[in-house]
Amino acid sequence: MINHAMMFAGLLFVIGAVGIMIRRNLLFMLISVELMLNAAGLAIAVGGSKWSQPDGQVFLIMIFVAAATGVAVGISLLLANYHERKNVDADELSLMREREPIEQ
Amino acid sequence: MSIALWTVIIVPFVSAFVLLVIGAYMPKKAAGAIGCVSVGISWVAAMFVASDFLREMPPDGFRTTLYTWMDVGGLNPGIAVRLDALSLVMISVITFVGFLIHIYASQSMYDEDGYSRFFGYMNLFVGSMLTLVLADNLLLLYLGWEGVGLCSYLLIGFWYKDATNGRAAQKAFIVTRVGDTALAIALFWLFVSFGTLDIKTILSAAPAKLVAGSAAATLLACLIIGGAVGKSAQIPLQTWLPDAMAGPTPVSALIHAATMVTAGVYLIARLHTLFTLAPPAMFAVAVIGTLTLFYSGFSALVQRDIKRVLAYSTISQIGYMFLALGVGAWTAAIFHFFTHAFFKALLFLSAGVAIDAQHHEHDIFKMGGLKRALPIAYWTFLIGAASLSALPLVTAGFYSKDSIIWGAYSSPLGAPWLWVLALISTFITAVYSFRVVYLVFHGEQKMEVSKHPGVLMNLVLVVLAFFSITAGFIGMPESIFKFDPLVRFLKTAFNTIPAYQNHANHAAEVMLLTISSALGLLGIFTAFSYYRHNRFAWIVDRSPFAKAIHSFFFSGWGFDWLYDLLFVRPYKTFAYWNRSDAIDNVFTGLASLARIGNSIFSSLQTGRIRNYAASLILGAAIFTTIVILRTKL
Numbered sequence: 188m189i190n191h192a193m194m195f196a197g198l199l200f201v202i203g204a205v206g207i208m209i210r211r212n213l214l215f216m217l218i219s220v221e222l223m224l225n226a227a228g229l230a231i232a233v234g235g236s237k238w239s240q241p242d243g244q245v246f247l248i249m250i251f252v253a254a255a256t257g258v259a260v261g262i263s264l265l266l267a268n269y270h271e272r273k274n275v276d277a278d279e280l281s282l283m284r285e286r287e288p289i290e291q
Numbered sequence: 292m293s294i295a296l297w298t299v300i301i302v303p304f305v306s307a308f309v310l311l312v313i314g315a316y317m318p319k320k321a322a323g324a325i326g327c328v329s330v331g332i333s334w335v336a337a338m339f340v341a342s343d344f345l346r347e348m349p350p351d352g353f354r355t356t357l358y359t360w361m362d363v364g365g366l367n368p369g370i371a372v373r374l375d376a377l378s379l380v381m382i383s384v385i386t387f388v389g390f391l392i393h394i395y396a397s398q399s400m401y402d403e404d405g406y407s408r409f410f411g412y413m414n415l416f417v418g419s420m421l422t423l424v425l426a427d428n429l430l431l432l433y434l435g436w437e438g439v440g441l442c443s444y445l446l447i448g449f450w451y452k453d454a455t456n457g458r459a460a461q462k463a464f465i466v467t468r469v470g471d472t473a474l475a476i477a478l479f480w481l482f483v484s485f486g487t488l489d490i491k492t493i494l495s496a497a498p499a500k501l502v503a504g505s506a507a508a509t510l511l512a513c514l515i516i517g518g519a520v521g522k523s524a525q526i527p528l529q530t531w532l533p534d535a536m537a538g539p540t541p542v543s544a545l546i547h548a549a550t551m552v553t554a555g556v557y558l559i560a561r562l563h564t565l566f567t568l569a570p571p572a573m574f575a576v577a578v579i580g581t582l583t584l585f586y587s588g589f590s591a592l593v594q595r596d597i598k599r600v601l602a603y604s605t606i607s608q609i610g611y612m613f614l615a616l617g618v619g620a621w622t623a624a625i626f627h628f629f630t631h632a633f634f635k636a637l638l639f640l641s642a643g644v645a646i647d648a649q650h651h652e653h654d655i656f657k658m659g660g661l662k663r664a665l666p667i668a669y670w671t672f673l674i675g676a677a678s679l680s681a682l683p684l685v686t687a688g689f690y691s692k693d694s695i696i697w698g699a700y701s702s703p704l705g706a707p708w709l710w711v712l713a714l715i716s717t718f719i720t721a722v723y724s725f726r727v728v729y730l731v732f733h734g735e736q737k738m739e740v741s742k743h744p745g746v747l748m749n750l751v752l753v754v755l756a757f758f759s760i761t762a763g764f765i766g767m768p769e770s771i772f773k774f775d776p777l778v779r780f781l782k783t784a785f786n787t788i789p790a791y792q793n794h795a796n797h798a799a800e801v802m803l804l805t806i807s808s809a810l811g812l813l814g815i816f817t818a819f820s821y822y823r824h825n826r827f828a829w830i831v832d833r834s835p836f837a838k839a840i841h842s843f844f845f846s847g848w849g850f851d852w853l854y855d856l857l858f859v860r861p862y863k864t865f866a867y868w869n870r871s872d873a874i875d876n877v878f879t880g881l882a883s884l885a886r887i888g889n890s891i892f893s894s895l896q897t898g899r900i901r902n903y904a905a906s907l908i909l910g911a912a913i914f915t916t917i918v919i920l921r922t923k924l
Contacts, residue, residue, distance in 0.1 A: 207904045216900075277900050284898025 192233040199226035213268070213275040217261045224254040292343045293355040296372060298336040299382060300425060302329045303418035307411050314407025323397035326410025330393045330417055334386035344379055348783075351491075352378075354427060368488055371427035376784035377560060380625060380777070381424035384632045388549045389417045391751045395640050396541035398745040399647065403539070409449060413545065416442035420550050424557055429478050429488040432558075436474070436522070439551045440467050446546060447538040459537035466531040470521015474558075477514035494564040503568045512565055512572030515558065516579070523555030523609045525583045530850050532606055533590075536598035540643030543598060548605045548639050549632040556612045556628055560621050564786055567619070573704055577617020581712050584610030586848055588719035592726070593844045596653040597642050600727055603847075604679060605635055607716065611695050614713060618705040620698025622781040627695055629777065630687035630762045634678035637755035641672040644744045644752070645731055652738065655727055660736030668744065669732045671752040676728050678759040680721035680815060683808035687763030692717065693804055694766060694778070700803055710803075717807045721814025729822040768800060 199222055206219030228250040235243015269275055306329030314322050344353060352375035360368045374382075393413060400409055419438025426432035448460030478488065484500060485493050501508040519525070524532035535547050546552070559566060559576060566573050584607040591603035608631050615624035645668055649658050662669045678688035696717075699710035744752075765777040843849060895906075 204904075204908050208901055208908065211901070280900065281898030284896060 189233060189237050193230060196226045196230040196233065199223070199229065211277050213265050213277050216277060217258065217265065220261075221254055221258060224250055224257075228254075292340060292353060295336045295339045295343070296353070296355060296374060296425075297357065299333050299340060299386065300372070300418060300421045302332045302336070303414040303421070305329070307414035307418060310407050310411035310414060314411055317407055319401065319406050322407035322410055323401070326407075326414055327390070327393045327397050329414055330386060330390045333417065333421070334390045337382045337386045340374065341379055341383055344374060350783075351375075352784075356427075360431070365486055366430075366482065366488070368428040368430040370431065372425040373427040373491065374425065376781050377557070377625060378424045378784075380629060380781060381557060382421055384629055385417065385420050385424065385550050388632050388636050388755075389413075389420075389545055391754060392541050392545045392549075392636060392640070395544075395643075395748050395751040396539070398747045399541060399643060400539060405449065409446075409539070412442050412445045412449070413542075416446070416546060416551070420554070423554055427490065429481065429490060429493075432490070432561075433474070433478060436518075436554065436558075437471065439546070439554060440464065440471065440522070443467075443535070443546050443551055446542040447535045449538055449542065453537075456537040459531075459534040463531040463535045466528050467521040470518045470528050470555075472517075473514045473521075474518025477511055477518065480511055480514070490561065494562070497564050497568060501565070501568050504570055505568075508565070508569040509571050512569035513575065515562060515565065516572060516576060519555030519558050519613075520579060521555070522558070523552050523613070524606050525555070525579050525610060525613055526586060527850070529583060529587065529606050530847065530854060533594075533599045533602045533847060536596065536602050540598070540639055540646065543602070544636040544639035544643070547602065548635040552605060552609055553612065553628045553632070556609065556616065556624055559613075559616045560625060560785070563616070563621055566616075567786070570704070573617050573619065575617070577614050577699070577704065577706075577709055580610045580613025580615075580617055581709050582610075583607065583613065584716045585712050585719075586610075588716045588723065589844045590847045591723040592719060593841050595656060595845075597646065597655050597658070597727060597731060598639070598653060600655070600723060601635070601638055601642060604638075604720065604723065607720065608635065608679070611692060611713065611716075614709060615695040615698050618699050618702035618709070620695060620702060621785045622778045623691070623694040623698045625781050626766045626778060627691035629766075630678065630691040630759070633755055633762050634675045634686075634688055634759040637671055637752065637759050638675035638679065640748070640755065641668040641675065641752055642727075642731075644668040644748060645672070647742045647744070648740045649738050650741050655730040657737060658731045659734045660732070661740070662732040664736070664740040665732075665744070667749045667752055671756040672732065673728055674756040674759050676724035678763075680724045681717055681807060681811045682815075683804070683811065685760060687759055687761065689808070689811075690763035690766050690768065693768060693807060696803055696807055697768065697800055700799065714803075714807055714810060718810040718814040718817075721811045722818045725815045725818035726822055729819055768804065 203219040203221075203223030203226060206222065207216050210216050210219065228247045231243045231250070232247045233243070235241065235246075265275060268280070272279065306325050310317075310322055310325060314325075317325075347353075352373050354371065354373045356369045356371035358370055360370050372378075393410070396409070396413065400406060403409065416439060419435045419442060421435070423432055423435030423439060426435055444460045444464040447463050448457045450456050481493055482488055485496055487493065501511070521528040532547060532552065536543055538547070566576070587603040587606035587610065591600050591607065594600045594603060608627070612624040612627050612631075615621070615627065644665060645658060645661055646653060648661060648665055648668075652658055674686070678686040681689040681692045683689055696710050696713050699705040699713055765775065767774045846852065895902075
């Protein structure tokens, strides 16, 4: 059972990671991060159940809380950016790149 | 005596310091007065020292220490001076001739810019020269040695706005540096083998430490000769002196005729014990001297620049001194230095008057007929030229030159060809001296006289002319009239080499005197009969062979050309080739490596969050893989 669960967690994690790498939409990138966090939480929870320890579930709750907080901050930044630029394209936000003058 | 002796050295240094620091803010008269009076004080003090010394005649000389310069690892040279017959004669000449030249310069240089700077350098020179001749140890001597070299450089390039003068100064500095390096190596060697640089200790320990005639003694003496030929402008390092005439005339008189260029003679005379242990080196000195006097005699014969004639003649007269040193006639060399200082300074100074009177014209063929307009300069130059040509019986140069020829003849270290060449050179000397006399002062006047010398300048000329005649009377040869206090006094400073006795062969001595007198007179006659109608130029114009010889002699036997080809050009080529500095490439390479790394890594900074995430994930994947693989193992 654990093998299946861990493979599922790994699959989720990879989907999230690939999503971050290939999506340009900030909203989808945020969702991909949540996906990765969920994958991590699933792995921890399964581990806890395998060794009959409650710690896994405790950490899962903590990860949810942290993820929710992150989403709150991320969504508000996303909205602020949307109001500023009228788009949610991550590649447009490359002001900190090398060798190009910052437009004032 | 000790206070007076320190006064001799320190006063010129103090006044040089004052003149160089605040001289520019002084009125000209004050700067000139300080410059002259300081050397005057030095001279008076030297006379006090001389009278004390002559009264006491300490057998080992008189030594006094100011303080210990340094004391490290067994090397403890002091700021100490030693006075003996040799250094007493040297300081008397340096301060006296120096004083006269300063007085002359205070008037002749009055219209020049940098008047106080001039006197500052001159005083610095006098101080350094006195340090050089009085030094008790070789390190202090070397300090004075380099000090006079520096002043020579500064004063040759005194008119620094003209680039040629700067180049002449650099040439003088660099060429003498070649010899100085050899001398420095000799000093290291002496310190290693003797454990001290004290001259007296070295000389007394030398016979025990160095095997006479051994390769080590010869090599050591040769290194010292290297230093001496550089400073004294002897073959092969003579090329700087004719160019050094770019400096003001009083500088040529003081530094490049009377005093500094004889430092090499002094050095060999001072270390003569080392040379007696190395007969091949002694012979080398004699050969160098003879070749040089012969070489520069011919070069002087064809020069057009009056100062270059005198420069070559200085080289040739120092060649006589080297010949005397080489055959062990130490006193004859110093005697010739003594008379030469007077008559050569005189020749330069009266030439300076003539040059000033002809709109700074140096070419003797463009001058002429100055006899009537400048009677004092004419008569004094004539006396100087007569003394240089060793006019028999009445001039100083006659006695000193004959003592050298007699030394070369009678010494067991001499060889017939040495004194024969020296005799022939007497003839050449007379020809070129009176060639100048005739071309500059006789014939018709070609230019109006633009400037007459001042009273002080004339006075100096007269005083020097007086000494150019009388300075020789205190070293008469035995065969004429036994009166040689100077020579007997000087002998107290030297160890006579065992084989050298002045055998009282009066007949031979009189014969040599007669031959050299006849040759000198013949030379004077030749010069007058040729240059009356300028027959020499006629011959040169007619024959291509004579023309080639003429230009060969004119260029100083092609030494400049040779050195340019052998050293200057290859060096410049190398410098050009290496103009970006090969060794510097290592460091610029490091810098450009850092720059390349920067451009690689900064291109990763795209500002795109996806790329950063991708590299993070890649990194995480790699590390995870490594961890998994390691745990499996």
